[in-house]
Amino acid sequence: MHVDIDRFAHLHSPLHRWDQRYKIAGLFSLILVISMLSSLWALCCSVLIVAALMLISKIPVTQIIRPVLFPLLFLIPLFIFLPLSAGGEKYFFYGIPLYIDGIILSVRIAVKALCIIMLFLLITGTSPFTVSMKALRSLKIPSKIVDLIMFTYRYIYIYLDDLRALRQSIMMKGYRSNTSRHSFKTSSYLVGSLLVRSFEQTDRMFNAMTCRGYTGEVKVLTEFKSTWKDVIKFIISLCTAILLAGWELFMDTGKLL
Amino acid sequence: MKGIEVTDLSFSYPDRAGVLDGMSFTIAHGQKCGIIGPNGAGKTTLFHLMCGLLEPSSGSIYIKDKPVVHNTFNPSIGYVFQNTDDMLFTATVYEDISFGPLNLGLSPEEVQDVVDRAMRITRTHHLKDRPPHHLSGGEKRMVAIASVIAMRPEIIIYDEPTSELDMRARRNLIEFIHNSKETLLVASHDLEFILETCQMVFLINSGTIITSGAPCEIMKDVDLMLENGLERPHSLLHGISHDH
Numbered sequence: 001m002h003v004d005i006d007r008f009a010h011l012h013s014p015l016h017r018w019d020q021r022y023k024i025a026g027l028f029s030l031i032l033v034i035s036m037l038s039s040l041w042a043l044c045c046s047v048l049i050v051a052a053l054m055l056i057s058k059i060p061v062t063q064i065i066r067p068v069l070f071p072l073l074f075l076i077p078l079f080i081f082l083p084l085s086a087g088g089e090k091y092f093f094y095g096i097p098l099y100i101d102g103i104i105l106s107v108r109i110a111v112k113a114l115c116i117i118m119l120f121l122l123i124t125g126t127s128p129f130t131v132s133m134k135a136l137r138s139l140k141i142p143s144k145i146v147d148l149i150m151f152t153y154r155y156i157y158i159y160l161d162d163l164r165a166l167r168q169s170i171m172m173k174g175y176r177s178n179t180s181r182h183s184f185k186t187s188s189y190l191v192g193s194l195l196v197r198s199f200e201q202t203d204r205m206f207n208a209m210t211c212r213g214y215t216g217e218v219k220v221l222t223e224f225k226s227t228w229k230d231v232i233k234f235i236i237s238l239c240t241a242i243l244l245a246g247w248e249l250f251m252d253t254g255k256l257l
Numbered sequence: 258m259k260g261i262e263v264t265d266l267s268f269s270y271p272d273r274a275g276v277l278d279g280m281s282f283t284i285a286h287g288q289k290c291g292i293i294g295p296n297g298a299g300k301t302t303l304f305h306l307m308c309g310l311l312e313p314s315s316g317s318i319y320i321k322d323k324p325v326v327h328n329t330f331n332p333s334i335g336y337v338f339q340n341t342d343d344m345l346f347t348a349t350v351y352e353d354i355s356f357g358p359l360n361l362g363l364s365p366e367e368v369q370d371v372v373d374r375a376m377r378i379t380r381t382h383h384l385k386d387r388p389p390h391h392l393s394g395g396e397k398r399m400v401a402i403a404s405v406i407a408m409r410p411e412i413i414i415y416d417e418p419t420s421e422l423d424m425r426a427r428r429n430l431i432e433f434i435h436n437s438k439e440t441l442l443v444a445s446h447d448l449e450f451i452l453e454t455c456q457m458v459f460l461i462n463s464g465t466i467i468t469s470g471a472p473c474e475i476m477k478d479v480d481l482m483l484e485n486g487l488e489r490p491h492s493l494l495h496g497i498s499h500d501h
Contacts, residue, residue, distance in 0.1 A: 006388075129388075130348040154346050157390040204343040207310050210328075211336045212408065213360030220352055221365050 005153065008059045009128045015057040019230035020127045020135035026237030027123050033241040033248075034115050040104070042247045043111045049240060050118045057126050064125070068117050075113060079106045129153060134222045147218050159198055166190050259322065260286040260412055260440040261307070266316035267464075268302055276302050278464040279316070284440060284457075286321075286411070291455035291472060292444040295486030299464045300444040301339070304414050307442075308336050320412060332361055335410035335439075339417040341397040345389035350381065350400050353389065357408040375407035379433065395426025402433070412440040419447040448476055448490040460485055 009016070015023070034046045054061060086102030124132060136146045167190070175186055206214075261284040268277040277299045284290050292300050305311045307318055312327035319325070320334055338344050347353045354375055358368045376382045379399045384392060392400060398418065405413060415434075419427050427450065434441065434454045445451055451458060451472055458472040462485045468475060476482060477493045 128386075130352060133348060150348055151346060153348060154389065158342055201340075201343060204338065204340065205346055207305070207308075208336070208338050208344045209346070209356075210310065210330065211308050211334075212357035212404065213330045213332065214356075215330075215360070218347065218356065219359035220347075221355060221359070221368060 005124070006128045008057075008063075008125045009131075011058045011126070013056055013058045013126070014233070015053065015122060015126045017229075018126070018233050019224060019226040020131050021138050021224055022226060022230045022234040023127065024123055024132070024135055024139060026234040027119050029238050029241040030244075031116050031119050033245045034112055034119070037112065037244065037248050038108065039248050039251075040108065040111075042244050043108060043115075045247070046115045046244060047111060050115045050122075053122055054118060057122055059121070059125055064121055067121065068114065071117055072110065072113060075109060078109060082106045082109075134220055135224070137220065138222055138224060143217050150218070155198075155201070158201070159194060162197060163190070163194055166193060259319070260284045260288065261442070262319040262322075263303075263307075264317050264319075266303075266306065266318060267314045268299075268306060268311060269314050276464050277306070277313075280461070280464065280466055281316075282459060282466060282469065284442065286440055287438065288457060289434070289441040289455045290443070291451035291458040292442060292461060293446075293448060293451060293458055293476075293487060294461040294467075298461045300461065301416055303461075304336060304416055304442070304444065307414065308334055330360075332408055333411045335405035335408055335413045337398075337401050337405050337413065337415045337418060339420060341394075341401040341421070342389075344401045344404060345392075345397060348388055349385070350387050350389060350392070351385040353400060354381075354385075354404045354407050357404060361408060371407045371409065372403075375403040378406060379403040380429075393426075394421035395423060395429070398422055398426065398430065399433075402430075406437075406439075410439065412442065413437070415441065415443040415445070417445055417447075418443065419445060419450050448487070449492055452476065452490055452492065460487075462486070 018026075030046075030049070034043075037043050037046065082105050083098045083102035084096070086099045086105055088099045088101030091098050091100065127135075133146055133150050136149075137143065170186060170190065175183075177183055177187075261282075263283070264281050266277050266280040267275070270276055280299075280303070292303070294300055302311065306313055307320070307325060309325050309327050309329050309331060317324060320331060323331075323333075325331060345353050347356060351372065354372045355368050358371045363371065373382075376385060379402050381396070381399050381403050384396055384400060389397060389400065398421065418430060422430060427447075431450065431453050434443075441455075443451060443455060455472055457469065458475050459469045460467045460475055460481070467485055468481065473493065476487075476490055479489050482489050
């Protein structure tokens with residue numbers, strides 16, 4: 001069973017009704033500003049804004065916990081080492097020295113990452129994938145990048161199915177995953193086989209595209225129609241981003257603790 | 258009127274010589290032809306040469322009296338690949354079907370028209386907003402065909418069209434091919450399918466044409482079939498007629 005990237009795209013909310021081009025531009029401006037914030041107050045405000053947007057979007061939070069938390073796993077080493085190594089006042093927790101600056105930095109990174117991931121989910125989750133791709137093309141994102149995203153989306157499922165089939169076939173031949181040399185060797189054969197298959201498929205796919213007149217750019221029909229409501233939503237998100245940036249620049253509350 | 262004319266066609270891969278060895282044949286416009294032969298006989302290579310994806314070592318191919326030029330897109334020939342996943346690469350069925358017409362430089366209205374027509378003919382209208390990875394084998398096959406016929410080619414090549422179809426989808430495809438007006442070239446190991454859809458068949462082996470003629474006549478020759486790694490279709494054992 002495949003995870004459907006468009007599973008929340010057909011809900012009804014002001015965010016779903018927002019023209020995807022304006023939505024990408026508006027929410028991306030928020031992402032950009034949030035990524036540059038250092039003030040904890042401004043970051044707290046960002047969390048509230050993102051939470052409000054999540055509520056408006058009607059996307060069930062319980063169902064997006066995994067995709068939101070998964071990227072945060074990659075930051076765990078940072079959350080462990082920063083409090084132990086960054087400067088500032090030192091506190092002892094069960095005899096372990098923890099630096100307050102490190103803790104604050106970890107919190108900042110976690111909050112920023114969380115907000116950015118949520119905003120990204122709002123951009124991609126409140127509109128069908130194909131509309132997002134068309135919107136990116138309309139926003140003059142280089143077509144090579146958009147094509148790569150589209151091909152990745154399309155073929156990841158095929159390769160996942162291939163991987164599943166290969167795994168099942170080696171399991172049927174008695175393979176059990178463990179830490180033995182044989183197990184590592186088999187796993188590397190599996191990955192190698194998948195790489196070769198994907199390479200061959202790329203070749204066949206290119207031939208199929210050439211037969212249908214492909215000359216280096218995937219052309220699509222676009223049918224965006226924006227209204228004044230889309231523009232107003234865009235202006236609101238842009239103003240919010242500017243306010244957050246202004247807070248950061250002119251109300252120096254960075255030293256919260 | 259000639260649809261396809263192949264003269265003294267030879268082709269070798271760098272690691273495999275004589276894949277096609279002096280092959281010559283002519284297919285009339287509007288004819289439905291089958292290509293049969295064992296694995297490695299050169300069927301797919303022949304199709305790739307016809308579409309200009311490969312360059313022949315020697316010989317020539319003319320489609321509607323125009324030479325096939327290597328690496329040059331020829332909109333009069335459509336190719337339905339064996340693996341439909343190679344053909345369906347965009348995010349929705351509609352985008353996939355409109356890919357070819359857009360490359361032909363048609364206006365958005367014309368694209369809409371030809372895509373609608375292709376979906377109507379192949380009965381894939383209800384799939385238009387679906388991503389290709391959510392389709393069954395039969396649906397993928399019909400969408401792949403729609404993506405080719407939307408370009409309105411005069412010649413369509415089918416490479417193993419029944420390979421991922423269930424019985425019902427296979428029957429739908431047979432009916433579809435019966436109703437199609439284009440010149441067709443079908444390569445398949447499903448000999449019953451060839452018997453039902455083609456008026457003429459070429460038996461190829463080791464890069465050469467062994468014989469050609471009416472499908473029933475060729476396929477009922479047990480010795481000929483066995484010599485070329487094939488078997489007489491079951492229906493011919495029981496004398497079931499295959500009228501076109």
